[in-house]
Each structure stands twice: as C-alpha cells, then as structure tokens.
Amino acid sequence: MTIKILVYLISGILCGMFLLPSKIIAILDPITTGALGLLLFSVGFSLGTDQELKEKIKSLPRITLAVPFVIALGSIVGPWLTASLVKLTRGEAALVGAGFGWYSLSSIIISQTYDVGLGTLALLSNIFRELLAFLLTPLIAKKVGNLPAVALGGATTMDVTLPIVAKNTDPKTTLVAFYSGTVLTILVPLVLSLLLRFV
Amino acid sequence: MFFLLGSLLAGFSLARLKVRPQSSKKVVAKLGDIAFFCLLFFIGCSLGGNSEVMLSLPVVGLKALILSFSSVVSSVLFVLLLVKLGGNKI
Numbered sequence: 061m062t063i064k065i066l067v068y069l070i071s072g073i074l075c076g077m078f079l080l081p082s083k084i085i086a087i088l089d090p091i092t093t094g095a096l097g098l099l100l101f102s103v104g105f106s107l108g109t110d111q112e113l114k115e116k117i118k119s120l121p122r123i124t125l126a127v128p129f130v131i132a133l134g135s136i137v138g139p140w141l142t143a144s145l146v147k148l149t150r151g152e153a154a155l156v157g158a159g160f161g162w163y164s165l166s167s168i169i170i171s172q173t174y175d176v177g178l179g180t181l182a183l184l185s186n187i188f189r190e191l192l193a194f195l196l197t198p199l200i201a202k203k204v205g206n207l208p209a210v211a212l213g214g215a216t217t218m219d220v221t222l223p224i225v226a227k228n229t230d231p232k233t234t235l236v237a238f239y240s241g242t243v244l245t246i247l248v249p250l251v252l253s254l255l256l257r258f259v
Numbered sequence: 260m261f262f263l264l265g266s267l268l269a270g271f272s273l274a275r276l277k278v279r280p281q282s283s284k285k286v287v288a289k290l291g292d293i294a295f296f297c298l299l300f301f302i303g304c305s306l307g308g309n310s311e312v313m314l315s316l317p318v319v320g321l322k323a324l325i326l327s328f329s330s331v332v333s334s335v336l337f338v339l340l341l342v343k344l345g346g347n348k349i
Contacts (some may be wrong), residue, residue, distance in 0.1 A: 068296050072303015076312065085308035092301040093262065095294045100263055102291025107282050108274025117286035123345040130341045131334045138333025139326045146322040155321075157330045179316045184331075187312065192331050195294035196301065207342050211334040219263050220302075223295055238267075255339060 065194050096219060103226045107234060115234045123205075124236050128243035131211045131253060135160050138187075151259035152178055158242045158251045159186040160216035161193065161221075169252050174259065189214060193221045201228040210237045215248055217241035 076085060109115060136157045143153035156179065159166025163186035171179025193213035201209035206229040213221030218241025225237040270287070306312055 064296070065299055068299040069303045072300040072305075074267065074303075076304035076307020076309075077301075078307075080304055080308055082308065085304065088301055088305050088308070092298060095298040095301060097262055097266040098294035099291050099298055100267040100277075102294065104267040104270025104272075104285045105274045106270075106284070106291075108271040114264045121345060123341065126341060129336060130337045134334030134337030136327035136328045137337070138331070141333070142325055142329040146325050149321075153326060156326050177319075180311070181319045181323055181326070184312060184315055184319055185326040187306065188323055188327035189330060190302075192327060196331070204335065204339060205342060208338045210336045211338045212331050214334070220298075223291065223298075224313035227295075 066188070069194065084197040090121065099221065099223045103223050103234065107231055110231045112237065113231060113235075117235060120232060120236070124239075127207065127210060127236055128240040128247070131214060131240060132158075132160060132244060133249055134211065135214055136255075148178075149259065151255065155252065155255050155259060156182045156185050157253055158248065159189075159215075160248055160251075161186050161216040162245060163190070163246045164185050166252060167249055169249065169256075173256055183208045190216050190220060193217075194224055197221065197224045201225075205237065206230060206233040209233070210240055211243065213237070215241055215244035218245050 064166055092099055093239075110116070136154045139153035139157035140150050143150045146153065148156075155170055155174065156166075157168075159182050161184050167179045167183035169179075170182045191214070193216060195214050197209050200212060208228055210217055210225060210233060213225065216222075217237040222234065222237055224242065226234040274284075
C-alpha cells in the first residue's frame with residue numbers, strides 16, 4: 061500500500077514539475093476537491109452501511125474525547141524538543157508544529173504575523189506531515205494500533221487523510237479521526253495566536 | 260469545506276436509506292479507491308507545479324522534514340500513552 065501511495069505521489073510531483081503546463085496546474089484545485097469529495101462520499105457510504113455504528117459510538121470510552129488535544133500537544137512538543145537541531149528557537153519550532161498539518165492557514169498566519177521565512181518552513185513542514193500521514197498511517201495502524209494511527213494526519217483527518225485512516229482501521233476509529241480532525245482544525249488559529257504571544 | 264462535508268453526509272445518508280446499500284458497497288468502495296489514487300496523483304501535481312514549494316525544498320527541506328517527523332512521532336507517542344492510561348480500552 062505504502063509503495064503504491066509513494067508511486068502515485070511521486071509520479072504526480074514529476075508530472076507537475078516537468079509535464080503539466082501552468083494552465084493545467086491552475087485548474088487542478090477543483091479537480092482535486094472533486095476527487096476528495098468522491099472519496100469522502102465513499103467513506104460516508106461505508107460508515108452508513110455499518111449496522112452497528114450506533115452501538116460502536118456508544119461504546120467509545122470518554123477518554124477518546126481527549127485524542128485531538130493529546131495530538132495537539134504532541135505536535136507541538138516534538139518540534140519544541142528538536143528546535144536546536146534545526147537552529148530555531150523553541151517557540152518558533154512550536155509554531156511550525158502548531159499547524160497540525162493545515163499548511164495553507166498556518167503558513168499564512170505565521171508569514172503575516174511573524175516571519176515570511178518561518179511561514180515557508182511551516183508550509184513545507186505541514187505539507188510533509190500530510191505526506192507522512194499518507195505513507196505511514198497503514199504501517200502505524202498495523203504495528204502500533206488504530207488510535208495512534210489517527211495522530212499522523214493531525215487536522216487533515218477531517219478531510220484529506222480521513223480515507224487513509226478509514227482504509228486501514230475500523231469504523232469506530234474513522235469516527236474518532238473525523239472528530240479529532242475537526243477539533244484540530246478549530247484549534248489551529250487559536251493555538252497559533254496563543255503561541256505567537258510567546259515567541 | 261461544505262462540499263466535502265456534504266459529500267461525507269450524502270454518502271452516509273444514501274447508505275442509511277438502504278437503497279441496496281450492501282450490493283452498492285463494492286461499487287462505491289471501488290470508486291473510492293480510484294478517487295484515492297487520483298487524489299494522491301493530483302496532490303503530487305499541485306506540489307510539483309508549485310514553484311514556491313519546489314524552490315524552498317533545497318533550502319529548508321531537511322529542516323521541514325525533521326520538524327514534521329518529530330511532530331508526527333511525538334503525537335503518535337502521546338496518543339499511545341493515552342491508550343495505555345485508558346487501560347487499552349480504546
């Protein structure tokens with residue numbers, strides 16, 4: 061699965077770099093959204109056909125409500141710890157991590173309110189997070205567990221990476237992933253503005 | 260955003276209406292598979308065609324990779340800890 065994902069991604073990158081004219085690239089956004097819409101339709105359909113979904117939701121322990129907040133904390137602590145490796149202050153590294161995978165918003169906020177260079181780093185780092193989620197979610201789900209596999213996508217488990225979670229886990233985890241992605245999406249601007257006060 | 264949420268809800272509602280959901284399940288899953296790989300390809304195209312991303316890659320690529328990797332590893336570990344604290348009930 062991971063190899064197949066890598067093949068499609070890399071062929072896309074190469075096509076974007078060398079084959080596709082900029083006019084085509086400019087209209088890729090609505091096409092990508094269309095493909096994502098179809099994908100989410102199939103995830104919704106698969107959840108809808110699960111006859112025991114109600115019972116599964118009821119059986120979820122309350123602790124799952126904490127999942128997005130724990131992911132948020134982990135997303136910030138990791139870069140905070142590795143700040144010296146990348147020659148950033150701990151606060152700056154934490155800012156990059158606080159994008160939770162939502163690269164467009166985090167890079168814009170950081171560029172406009174702090175520094176364009178850090179904004180570019182946030183853009184790239186959060187793009188990498190989305191790519192890592194595509195590549196590693198199947199492996200983490202298999203080797204570590206379903207719920208830890210939700211952590212990779214961060215805010216993107218609300219949409220782009222929800223299908224990869226659905227494909228590799230179960231309906232219960234898919235619901236937690238959707239909930240987690242939604243909460244993290246709301247948290248991105250809030251946490252960023254909070255952290256920006258301390259850098 | 261509304262379109263994406265609408266798609267998810269439309270799929271869910273259609274399956275709940277029980278209009279031959281079991282027989283259509285395979286077809287919809289297959290369509291989802293095709294859309295998934297198309298999506299990956301299109302995301303790749305958008306990245307490859309984005310000069311801002313491609314130009315910054317050699318300059319800050321490694322830094323970005325270290326930060327995203329540490330972010331991912333740390334959040335996976337934190338969730339794992341939560342699962343252990345919850346007595347593996349999750």
